[in-house]
Amino acid sequence: MELNKIKHADCLEYLKSLPSDFVDLVVTDPPYNVSQKSDIKCGNFNVTKNFGDWDYGFDPIPVLQELKRVVKPTGQIYVFCATRQIPIYMQFFEDNCYFRNLLVWNKTNPAPRISKTNFLFANEYLLYAINEKCKMTEVTFNFSKQNEMHNIFITSALQGKERLKDKNRKALHPTQKPLAILKKLIEVSSNEGDVVLDPFMGVGSTAVACKELGRNFLGCELDERYVKLANIRLIQD
Numbered sequence: 001m002e003l004n005k006i007k008h009a010d011c012l013e014y015l016k017s018l019p020s021d022f023v024d025l026v027v028t029d030p031p032y033n034v035s036q037k038s039d040i041k042c043g044n045f046n047v048t049k050n051f052g053d054w055d056y057g058f059d060p061i062p063v064l065q066e067l068k069r070v071v072k073p074t075g076q077i078y079v080f081c082a083t084r085q086i087p088i089y090m091q092f093f094e095d096n097c098y099f100r101n102l103l104v105w106n107k108t109n110p111a112p113r114i115s116k117t118n119f120l121f122a123n124e125y126l127l128y129a130i131n132e133k134c135k136m137t138e139v140t141f142n143f144s145k146q147n148e149m150h151n152i153f154i155t156s157a158l159q160g161k162e163r164l165k166d167k168n169r170k171a172l173h174p175t176q177k178p179l180a181i182l183k184k185l186i187e188v189s190s191n192e193g194d195v196v197l198d199p200f201m202g203v204g205s206t207a208v209a210c211k212e213l214g215r216n217f218l219g220c221e222l223d224e225r226y227v228k229l230a231n232i233r234l235i236q237d
């Protein structure tokens with residue numbers, strides 16, 4: 001299989017094509033199942049919470065089972081998720097892997113709560129596990145300084161130059177993740193030359209982070225438009 005290439009494919013078909021015990025690290029951002037079909041009225045504007053057909057009815061379990069197979073026993077897995085998905089991932093990692101931590105991405109610019117009937121959703125989460133119970137001396141974990149290893153990332157949701165936009169300044173992907181978070185995870189849990197997998201590449205943020213850090217990447221994305229954007233990004237980077 002070809003390293004440093006994003007395949008246009010469905011995640012399960014793609015994962016089934018990979019050999020067992022091959023991957024050093026998974027950093028991935030699967031669908032959150034949070035989309036809503038109808039827009040939210042905000043004064044004169046309509047705010048859409050519909051990310052795309054891909055964000056409905058996603059079942060993480062078959063994907064997790066395949067990830068477990070392709071990752072080396074001492075390999076590590078980070079999965080971004082929404083609040084309601086935490087128990088699903090946590091249970092899987094407790095039952096089948098070596099659950100290590102729940103990391104929080106605290107967004108300093110969450111979407112406003114127009115109705116003012118609940119708190120804002122300012123956090124997204126990352127479940128962190130090692131594939132199998134093992135001694136930590138066998139695991140790559142590049143701890144830096146105490147104050148750089150808190151289990152919280154405080155940044156704005158992606159905006160500015162890093163956010164891919166069309167000529168009308170509209171975001172090209174609804175959930176593009178910040179490179180700073182991805183790079184931190186990859187630096188801590190892999191070494192140069194290691195193989196990092198993301199079967200939900202979107203516009204290729206994990207791949208770009210790997211390229212910048214000298215790691216090999218592999219992965220796939222269902223939407224061909226996003227694969228093309230990811231490839232343009234990788235050439236430009």
Ligand SMILES: C[S@@+](CC[C@H](N)C(=O)[O-])C[C@H]1O[C@@H](n2cnc3c(N)ncnc32)[C@H](O)[C@@H]1O
Pocket residue numbers: 009010011012029030031032054055173175176177178199200201202203204205206220221222223226
């Ligand atoms: C949350 S987004 C990932 C965004 C990515 N982290 C980035 O920064 O661009 C999830 C992505 O998974 C893709 N996707 C959804 N279902 C998929 C499937 N069955 N196989 C592969 N990709 C899928 C979607 O098209 C979407 O781009």
